[in-house]
Amino acid sequence: MHTNWLSWFEKQSRLTQAKGLQRNIEVNPNEMTSAKNGVNQYIDLTSNDYLGLTFNKDILSAMTSDAITKVGAGAARLAGGTYESHMMLENMLSEFHGRQAALTFTSGYMANVGAISALVGKDDAVVSDKLNHASIIDGVLLSKAKHYRYRHLDMVDLQQKLEIAVTKHQKILIISESIFSMDGDLAPLREIVDLKNRYGALLYLDEAHSIGVRGRKGAGLANELGVENQVEIIMATFGKAYGSFGSYLVADDVIVSHLINHCRTFIFSTAMPYPNTVANIAALKVVQKASEARTQLARTSQYMRDRLRSTEIDILQSSSHIIPIVLGSNESALKIKKILSEQGILVNAIRPPTVPAGTSRLRLSLSAGYDEEDMDIVLSHLLPLLKSHGKVSA
Ligand SMILES: Cc1ncc(COP(=O)(O)O)c(C=O)c1O
The missing domain is CATH 3.90.1150.10 (Aspartate Aminotransferase, domain 1)
Known part of the structure; x- marks a missing residue:
């Protein structure tokens, strides 16, 4: 057992430095x-900040207007931290994506970790692109679901993993990013949707890097490819093209209601700060016109x-x-x-x-x-x- 903690951390740091990491x-x-x-x-x-909105005057002035009389939300959403502006933002988001419901989070990381670990459990399987973001991987780990990782963008491998998963697990959740954060390539969403329909799986799509940038009024890649309504859960972040902070997902009422009741990063964490909800409403309007x-x-x-x-x-x-x-x-x-x-x-x-x-x-x-x-x-x-x-x- 180590007792000299400082030297342990110093050694780790030296090793990391030696590898150029x-x-x-x-x-x-x-x-x-x-x-x-x-x-x-x-x-x-x-x-x-893909659309150059971090300095956008309309968003900045919404956030600093006299109407903003409070900084933090003061509590978690279910415990007194929900304001009219949270509800208005979520209504606008569900309308934007043409979906029944939306739920906001304080970051994309919180949304992915919390939602994925609430959607599946130990009897279920996740079939996930190998290059999916760390927050997706952490959500899967936390869920205790069986984790199948298919080769990046490889639909043959996805199908093979689904073939195995259907025989062994209850629910199957396919997860992909739409534009991959480090490679800049695009998921073949139509093929993924076909496969998920064929195998009766659910599809969770992380549109962090495509929201605001692709699709009608910036509604994302699934929207551009005409499959938005066939993706069970679409997640996006306000921290990139919206130029702001926070995140959300859109889905059917029944899924959002499940998350409100089971998603721990939603239930047990202070809600999106009030000024951010106001900024995000402004950002949503600006993005649609951009x-x-x-x-x-x-x-x-x-x-x-x-x-x-x-x-x-x-x-x-x-x-x-x-x-x-x-x-x-x-x-x-x-x-x-x-x-x-x-x-x-x-x-x-x-x-x-x-x-x-x-x-x-x-x-x-x-x-x-x-x-x-x-x-x-x-x-x-x-x-x-x-x-x-x-x-x-x-
Ligand atoms: C694909 C993907 N998903 C989720 C996130 C996390 O989003 P946020 O920065 O809002 O926590 C990122 C951000 O780095 C990302 O690249």
């Missing part, structure tokens, strides 16, 4: 420069993907505003990120365990606030660095 908290330098002179001096491709920003984002993303694909760099199967540049080595990813930052460009270096070992990468997360000219600036700095790391020949 140490994580450090850094202040976003745009915050400092814009506070000084009102302009962002860095091109920021780290943010998930078709120009969606078009701009799609255009810039296409341009950037095409430019990168014309080199030899591996951007996987990205077909969205999330563009991975796979380098393999942790050190290369950290080094290029650092040099780019010194040159005024912010990108994330993504390493294990966020991505599989040997696939460390830069993650470019584009925003409607940027255009092709901005991407040319990024490329003029990025391509020579990739070349010096042997990743681009010309």
Whole structure:
């Protein structure tokens, strides 16, 4: 047994550092420069603020208006922490998605962990894409359901896992992201829906990276592909394209009612703060009208993907505003990120365990606030660095 705790933690830290996996908290330098002179001096491709709404005046003024007389909700939703604005937000969300009901949470992580562990239990199975987000994996672990992980986007493997699961378990929940957070590729939702219908499963779809960006009025990828009503549970977060904070899911009344009664992250945690509910109502209105920003984002993303694909760099199967540049080595990813930052460009270096070992990468997360000219600036700095790391020949 260890008794010298400090030395145990120091050893862990040394091991993490030796593998190039140490994580450090850094202040976003745009915050400092814009506070000084009102302009962002860095091109920021780290943010998930896909529509550029974190500074949106309508949302900001809703949040700071005189009508806001309280900060926190004061209690959990079922214990006095529900206000008219929670109800209004949930009504607007169910209407937006054309579903019977909506339920809000304080983050996407809380929604996934709580909802998944309330929807299935030890007699059930979850069949989940191998690259699903950590919050999904944690929800499954907490549920005690049997966890089958199918190869990323592989419908043959999904079907094989379903074949096995139907013979052994009560309920089967298929879980996928719609746009994958680290690869930027898209789940084949129509095929997934066909399979879930064929095997009598439920489908839980995490639209964290597609909400606001895809679909009619930004209602997400399932909406764009015409299968929204066939997905039993759609989850989305306010922390990305909405430019705000919090999350929600939409589903039929009976499922939402089950979650209100069994979802522990909903029942046992203080409700979304009142100012956030008001901001999220404003953000929902802004997102629905943001078709120009969606078009701009799609255009810039296409341009950037095409430019990168014309080199030899591996951007996987990205077909969205999330563009991975796979380098393999942790050190290369950290080094290029650092040099780019010194040159005024912010990108994330993504390493294990966020991505599989040997696939460390830069993650470019584009925003409607940027255009092709901005991407040319990024490329003029990025391509020579990739070349010096042997990743681009010309
Ligand atoms: C796919 C996916 N789901 C859920 C989450 C969690 O959302 P939030 O940041 O609102 O907790 C994230 C965010 O990183 C995500 O990428």
